[in-house]
Amino acid sequence: MGITERIRVFKPRIGRRELFTLFLLALEVVVFSLVADHFLSYRNVLNILRNSVDLAVVAIGMTIIMIICGIDLSVGSALGVVAILVGWMLNAGVNPFFIAGVAVAAGCAIGLVNGFLICFLRIPDIVATIGTQSILRAMVFFMLGGQWLTGLPPVYGFLTRGRVWGVPVSLLVIAVFYAAFWYFLTRRPAGRRIYAVGNGLETAKLVGISARRVRTLSYVLCGGLVGFAALLYVGRLGSVEITVGNDLALSAIAATVIGGTAVTGGRGSVVGTLAGVFFMSVMKNGIVLFGIPSLWERAAVGLMIVVSIKVDLMLEKRTLRRQQQQLSKQRESAWAARRGEGAAS
């Protein structure tokens, strides 16, 4: 118990890094609203929200995975497989709540496979998830068999299009998920253990955390989120075709990195990730509203990833330098004290 208490002592706060992304997002919004007429219209804002909702949920999972210094490239194909399962069940008229349960369970199962490969068979994260990515993509082809699911019953349309007391449900979904995971990652011992493992496997082991368990559970958690995102995808698109989730892994990683999660693990927050998600969605939206050729979208996202990582490295260097300065100061004073003792004797 003492250990969890001590871990809880580190008071997490929204650091400068998240503020940087929020600032970028604000800047982007201001510039776009000045240049494009329809950018701030109610309908457009609603569109941006709705079109980010599944990415936003997956990005939470990716943030957790990247905090434990892992990476999950299989999220897109995993979402595809679950979306097809959901489509099949919708066509068969299965109870929507049951379908939702199956979707999350299927996502968790895929996450468990990833976790098993990585933590028990000790295959590096990137290699293992490239493998499952390929296998799941093949499953998407096999399951669809060259025929797409179109015109699915709009059972989950409510999750992305509906409104409760005038508030769009897509906004509520994002708010609920991000509030819950912000609380989990910053205030719960289990959440803090994720950071502990990401900061140093060996150190975490020394204080009695089972790194293997934390990492496996992180992948399961990420899988479950992907499973839920599949419901949102089906609700939003109303169809599942062969390209489902093709760019999802890269978008989620980009949002996470732009949001300030360190590629070296141990640092990051869902607040930053949410800012990253919206930064990307707004960018994509603006590019069409301005009538800029579609190709620039990828270039812009790529540029942002590089800039974000560079900012990360600079911040990290500065903290390291400060720590070293503090250390050397302490050492100097210790030596001075010892010298003083020597002189006295």
Next chain:
Amino acid sequence: MTGKRASFLWAALFALLFTGAASAAEKTRVAFIPQLIGIPYFTAMEKGGEKAAQDLGIEFMYVGAPTASASEQVRLFENLIQQKVDAISISVLDAVSLNPVIRRARAAGIAVFTSDSDSADSERQVYVAQAMDKDLGYTLIDRLAAQCGESGQIGIVSGESTATNLNAWIAFMKERLKDKYPKMELVDVRFTSGGSSEDALRQAEELMTRFPAIKGLVAVASTTVPGVVQAVQQADMAGEVAVIGYGSPNTVRPFIKSGVMKESVLWDPWRLGYLTAWAGKRLADGKSFAAENAIPGFDAPVKYFADEKILLLGDPLVIDANNVDTFDF
């Protein structure tokens, strides 16, 4: 005794090998490389090709990659050259990267032709065209013009910006708009990454936001059709914004039934696959084409244009509520 039995076995084995080799040599092997596998469109071509193979007594090889990638097509093409098949047909994704491989295959004595998507400046022997690009572009705009009363803004959502066939159709759409429908204005042409439906949904929504008075949306790549339809449906603009595209009957059936989409323009890929296999056999046998060719099972003779070396499947097919149930692809 044992010696006798052994020699008998050897003889049997030899005979087996020999007949095996002989039957493989007898059957003409015609390969087709689609842009990607796993979509209803190319699956229908595969089935048509297989039917033709049965009828003509040849082997139809359908080899493709799960993603639309030009480098994958080059790799598969080189594999087929090494296997020394008799004819290779391909739906070209990127002419620049394929032209050299096509030249190499011709040098190796393999018949090479394009089907579904062309590279006109390559050394291909014939292009099996589903319909003239011109007819497809023109028909689509004509149908759309009829739906929006020959005036108003329209937008286009396409697939990858490098897909030769999609770009050719868009060029003819523009031409038709300019020549015949001066009151219709094409506001923008958007490209989607990998032709993803999700991307198409988003960009179609954004086009409707940017141009609130837009009257028609064209989904050029078949994978973008569900996304564009969903965008119009979600915005409650069904009936006000007409959606048209090159979507297969199975894909557009629910949309035509619900009324968001009135028509879809395409051709029968099953028959295109059949014609591809037929043309492959013809080329492998060293025969040329007549100006009009009777194909077993086809109602109208297939035209051959010697100048451009094009074998034409026929007029575009307009899919609507009346005939959508008669197709399965």
